[in-house]
Amino acid sequence: MTRTIKLAVIPGDGIGPEVIEQANRVIDAVLAGSDVALERTEFKLGAERFLATGETLPESEQAAIASHDAILFGAVGGVPGDPRLRSANIERGLLLKLRFDFEHYANVRPCVLFPGVDSTLANPGTVDFVVVREGTEGPYVGNGGRLRPGTPAEVATEVSVNTAFGVERVVRYAFETAKARPRQKLTWVHKTNVLVHAGATWQRVVEAVHAEYPEIAVDYMHVDAATIHMVQNPAQFDVIVTDNLFGDILTDLAGAIGGGIGLAASGNINPDGSFPSMFEPVHGSAPDIAGQQLADPTAAILSAGLMLDHLGLAAEGDRLRAAVRADRAANGAARRSTGEIGDAIIAEIPASGTPLLGA
């Protein structure tokens, strides 16, 4: 019996369409011969669409996206400083709107340094951790405003909103993630000595949920210190859980440590299944190199791997990751076009049923 998966594809701007093209090819190659049929709907959203039509995310399209099983997302954003985009905010109006409205509260960003990948670090050791970033609250809520804008008496505020409801669900997800991994370790990151209100909520919730997972070793780091630990000894981390903004910052740093942002994958997960989850490379739209086949599609491809896992196709996800690993081990950081990297990864996909080592 064929299982049909409805996939919403949002290639976006800049290098988004190029990397998503390769991710789609790899998904098809991994699923070839299986009983899974993909039905894709493409949504043209992003800066380009905004410039052409003035629209960011029409309600009807959002409803159509919501009726899919998962979303594959490239990258959005126009040329920095483009005056026509000054009044637009594609990031808030499209990407963050989807994360918030679809309750993507667990933003999952693995950091694995594959063999054959050069790290910028002198002694990275064995890097294999995952950051679970809160995705629906914190300083990202958009609360705040500007009083007397443009005058010497201007005041701007940004309100970080943190609820026990929101913190608990992501912390619980992080404990579950740690429980499913061999090292059974969770590091929570905040800035409790300065952000005392939000810090107290996070601390209370982490301690309460920890009581339900006594087998998980828990430690705490201030976000500033966490950056030092991440560059000096990334091998110490297993699962990290943190708020939306700290997670944004730490996962870009983790990207650099895992061999560059061209390899960093992410899943915006709605664990309750009430809305489709969304999978996207951590990198941006990089308009400066767009359309030249210069982008590395690996981050998008690995994001598709997270999507396969999420859809209950973990064996297919493992085969995808095995192909990426094999490609890196063989080709390292050799200069290749976007399509050549896609080709090479497809060529490395192990036959279905092959035993996989360390996938």
Place this chain on the structure above:
Amino acid sequence: MTRTIKLAVIPGDGIGPEVIEQANRVIDAVLAGSDVALERTEFKLGAERFLATGETLPESEQAAIASHDAILFGAVGGVPGDPRLRSANIERGLLLKLRFDFEHYANVRPCVLFPGVDSTLANPGTVDFVVVREGTEGPYVGNGGRLRPGTPAEVATEVSVNTAFGVERVVRYAFETAKARPRQKLTWVHKTNVLVHAGATWQRVVEAVHAEYPEIAVDYMHVDAATIHMVQNPAQFDVIVTDNLFGDILTDLAGAIGGGIGLAASGNINPDGSFPSMFEPVHGSAPDIAGQQLADPTAAILSAGLMLDHLGLAAEGDRLRAAVRADRAANGAARRSTGEIGDAIIAEIPASGTPLLGA
């Protein structure tokens, strides 16, 4: 004629007293034979004092500190998780209170990779930049609160407050800093695509002040991307200006890049001179290694160098930095006690009047 400088010394907790002892020795050695006389007053403040007396920063002591020309600060903070400190917040009640009340709006943190110092990075290049971190507003103001604490309906807020007044003065300081350096470059860091209110204020102010400094090249980075740039190509930076929280995070990362937090110096500057400026190593009190002569006093010593500069003793500051450079070049990361490092740096202080290269 002898010039008398009144110095308030707050050694603090943990390794604070050990590193400040060496900083004081180096200051005395650099000033020996000069016409500057130092008058020191020591203030015993920090977690230890709080545990003994329940006091964090009595008003009378704050007033006494205010009457000095400068403050040399070690580090404060007790053993993490000490239940007796749970209700205290030494960081907010002492360190941040001094920064805020004394209008230390320019928190200046140089990052220089000295010859002989191992970096954690594979290819650091020539690292010589300075972060000017806003020190008196942003998410550090302490605004916010907890509604229904301890219940499932708990909500905690943190309000970042950003004023044109506060942003302009630190941005202006950063432009002046860039103007005094050979590369004439300023990078401002924020997260304007998400924190749109504060981001708009920062952007407006940076553009307005830039108009007065057309010779300075200005670029912008999102804070997440800035972490990648900092590990992949730290040599690109000259002066960075950013808000209080982003500056906190980026300067710990910069510490790791500049050879470790044991070398990272800072000045909490009140450029108007209405209150004494305060000089402190970026590192914390490290209670786990306290009292064992294991701490590297170099960050405290370099902070004393920034203090000499600030007090109009730039030649003495240059001699101090020349001694630190010479010590690192000779001894690299050799394991030495706190006092041995102090001894070695003192032995390297060039005679007053010696021409200095690259100090």
